[in-house]
Amino acid sequence: MDNDIEEVLYDQASIQQAAQRLGKQITEDYAGERPLFLSVLKGAYLWTADLIREVDLYAELEFIKISSYHGGVASTDEITLVTDIRSDVQNRDVIILEDIVDTGQSLLFMKELLAKRGARSIKVATLLDKKEGRKVEVTADYIGFDVRNQFVVGYGLDYKDFYRNLPYVGILKKEVYTK
Numbered sequence: 001m002d003n004d005i006e007e008v009l010y011d012q013a014s015i016q017q018a019a020q021r022l023g024k025q026i027t028e029d030y031a032g033e034r035p036l037f038l039s040v041l042k043g044a045y046l047w048t049a050d051l052i053r054e055v056d057l058y059a060e061l062e063f064i065k066i067s068s069y070h071g072g073v074a075s076t077d078e079i080t081l082v083t084d085i086r087s088d089v090q091n092r093d094v095i096i097l098e099d100i101v102d103t104g105q106s107l108l109f110m111k112e113l114l115a116k117r118g119a120r121s122i123k124v125a126t127l128l129d130k131k132e133g134r135k136v137e138v139t140a141d142y143i144g145f146d147v148r149n150q151f152v153v154g155y156g157l158d159y160k161d162f163y164r165n166l167p168y169v170g171i172l173k174k175e176v177y178t179k
């Protein structure tokens with residue numbers, strides 16, 4: 001798999017540092033509260049594991065699965081809710097955990113869903129923020145790294161469902177897309 005990678009952008013040590021930085025910030029910001037962390041599958045599973053262990057709060061964790069990409073490098077405009085949560089978000093302080101915010105469509109979908117269900121507050125902690133990719137206006141509150149407008153894989157992020165298990169975030173070689 002490493003042979004398919006053009007460039008490593010963030011290795012495991014840098015991602016751990018980002019998790020520590022954001023975990024500390026969240027712990028301070030939510031002192032005395034019991035937020036609900038909502039991890040967006042599949043991509044956010046590794047980031048969730050890292051970040052949540054750096055949060056020193058009575059925190060609940062739920063997983064939701066939505067889908068926006070259908071195996072390619074171009075985003076579609078359609079988001080589908082694949083697996084919902086069971087817990088009630090009414091009056092809860094929710095922190096959405098994402099691996100990447102790109103067009104923003106997935107995040108907007110999530111935010112609208114939670115707002116409709118009566119969440120008291122909704123914040124977002126993302127490993128990567130690709131601001132240049134935005135098609136809709138939405139922002140993240142806690143950001144690991146800002147990334148350029150290029151397709152990244154690894155650390156939860158896939159290309160055609162592979163590369164999620166790379167222990168770093170990197171860029172695929174061009175020839176991999178055309179193989």
Ligand SMILES: O=P(O)(O)OC[C@H]1O[C@H](OP(=O)(O)OP(=O)(O)O)[C@H](O)[C@@H]1O
Binds near residue numbers: 041043066099158
């Ligand atoms: O800002 P956007 O353009 O909406 O892209 C961001 C979303 O795309 C990826 O998920 P994807 O739908 O590929 O599903 P996955 O997490 O299961 O890979 C990623 O995990 C984000 O949830």
Ligand SMILES: Nc1nc2[nH]cnc2c(=O)[nH]1
Binds near residue numbers: 101154157
């Ligand atoms: N793997 C991957 N998934 C994404 N979803 C939205 N942007 C990206 C990206 O750059 N890489």
